[in-house]
Amino acid sequence: MKTLSYLSHALLACIPLSNAHPGMGEQMLEMRREANRIERRSSKELIGDLKTLADSKLTAIGKDIKAILLDQKNAESSTIDTSIPVGGIGSAACKADLCCHWKWLSYEMTAKFNGTSGRCSKFARQAVRLGFHDAAVWTKDSSYGGADGSILLSDEMSRADNNGLAAIADQTNKWYKKYNQYGLSMADIIQFGANVATVVCPLGPRVRSFVGRKDNSKAGPTGLLPGEKDSASVLLKLFQAKTIDPHDLVALVGAHTTSQQHFVNTARDGDPQDTTPGVWDVAFYPQTINNPPPRVLKFQSDINLSKDSRTSSAWTEFSDRNTGQQKWNQDYAKAYTRLSLLGVNNINDLKECTQVMPVQRNSFTSEDQVVLDRWLQGEFDQLNNMVDDAIQLTGVVTGPGKE
Ligand code: HEM
Known part of the structure; x- marks a missing residue:
């Protein structure tokens, strides 16, 4: 070292x-x-059982995850199983296959997360945030919490931190009710949902998905999620305690590239955090530093990270027009893999179902950009919900005076 x-x-x-x-x-x-x-x-720090297990005791998955955590291996994968499921939901054939029920769930999630505009819907964006909020309720000193499903299995949803997650919480509870009987844990459904959502968003990385996390219905510790007014120092300390370093924090907050806020400023309900909500591009990074159109609402926490000397170089690196996207996708995938395993103490026994996730979308054309541009200038408030639902807007409003 x-x-x-x-x-x-x-x-x-x-x-x-x-x-x-x-x-x-x-x-x-x-x-x-x-x-x-x-x-x-x-x-880079190891977490969970990987902290103590000797290399000779590691499974193939354990070795891969260890290499990802140590930044020695990519966490993205394009391996896809294009075959039809081996059996219907609940059938003996499906039960006998590790990833069969995950494949059915992947279909359901993809349908919910993909909007008619080709952007990802509010369910997708909330799913990413839900994955973060379940996992991040943990520090190195916690004896419980982390990616354990407790955000939906306990009363954590009543905490103000989780405002804005009601729709995905409701949907995820339905998926849990349908699939838990076939062995899918809430903790895994939440993290799998975050990864499916990420890859459904145009340009998003296809992050390897591991399953086998254990559920816990005990609410996680309080005070461990960030606030949008936090200074860079507060944020860096908070995330360092979760083993997430400054660079990885910058990679993770890039998820705000897809975001439309509802609770930071309720008078501006639905306003996005960059000009391309529902698209996993890197526009968010330069726009947080510069002057985007009036409808873009920047979080103070993001501004703070973009300016701080400990995080500004990563911010600039991801902003690069030519290399930023690929670099960000790679670094996000590794950082999210770590986040999704916080508090998990059986990492070495996890299995992999990456192959049942949908295909990555490496390009995106915004066919309704003319309408979106007017919306971004502050017109047509009535489109907020439609953008949130990733509805194709062309044909809804066609020109001046047609509100
Ligand atoms: C500096 C730390 C962070 C702060 C202060 C923060 C804060 C927020 C806030 C206030 C919102 C708006 C919620 C609303 O009003 O509806 C939001 C949205 C979001 N956050 Fe973060 N966040 C942070 C880090 C992260 C991380 C690490 C991820 C994921 C890896 C993430 C993913 C998202 C997503 C996807 C949304 C959009 C939700 C939607 O469109 O409904 N955030 N965040």
């Missing part, structure tokens, strides 16, 4: 950016980022 750290410091010391030859700027920046990567990799 120490060798890596010295190496990265040495690399950094060789790169005084201010003295760089103008043409060398990009190259120097990339070298500096690589040095940062080496530094970060050396301080």
Whole structure:
């Protein structure tokens, strides 16, 4: 570990950016980022049973997850099982197959998360946030909490932190009622939902999905979720206690690229956090720093992270028009894998059902952009709910005066 750290410091010391030859700027920046990567990799923490298990005791999945957590392996996968399910829901054939019921659930989730505009719906975005809010109620010192389903199995939903999650909570409870009898835990349904939602959003990464988490109906500890007015220092400390480093935090909050807020400013119910709600692009990062159209409502917490010296370089890295998307998807996938396993103490025994998730969508054309642009300028408030539902707007409003 120490060798890596010295190496990265040495690399950094060789790169005084201010003295760089103008043409060398990009190259120097990339070298500096690589040095940062080496530094970060050396301080990655293990979690759960992986903290104590010897390598010789690790299963293939345990080894893969350990490598992902140590930033040595990608957490995205394009492996897809295109065959039809081996049997119907509840059939003997389906019960005998590890991922068969997950495949049926994946179909249901995909239908709910995909809107007619091709953007992802409010259910998708809430599903990502639900996954975060179940898992993040945990710190290194907690003896319970984390990705254990407690957000829906206890009274956690009555906490103000969880305002805005009612629709997905209701839907997820229905999925749980239907599929738990076939062995699917609430904790897994929530995390699988977050990953299906992410890949259904255009341009979103296809994050590997592991199953086998245990449920807990005891409400998790309070005070462990972030607030939208928090300073960068408060946020960094809060996430560090969950083993999430500053770079990974920046990657994770990028999920706000899809968001439409409802409770931060109720007078602006439905206003997005960048100009492309329901799309997993990187527009959110530069727009948080710059001046987006008036309907975009920036969270103070995001502004704070974009400016802080400990997080601003990652923010800039993901903003890059050419390389940002791929870099962000990769880093988000790794960071979300860690988040989705907080508080899980049987990581080595998990199984994988990534293959039943829908295909990734690497490009997206916004066919109703003309209408969206007017909406983003502050017109047509009545479209808020339709954008939230990812409805195709072309034909709804066609020009000036046609409200
Ligand atoms: C700095 C830490 C964070 C803060 C302060 C924060 C705060 C918020 C707030 C206030 C909302 C709006 C809720 C509403 O009014 O309906 C929101 C939405 C959202 N957050 Fe975060 N969040 C943070 C980190 C994260 C992380 C780590 C993720 C996921 C990995 C995430 C995913 C989302 C998503 C997807 C939405 C959109 C929900 C929707 O459109 O309904 N957030 N967040």
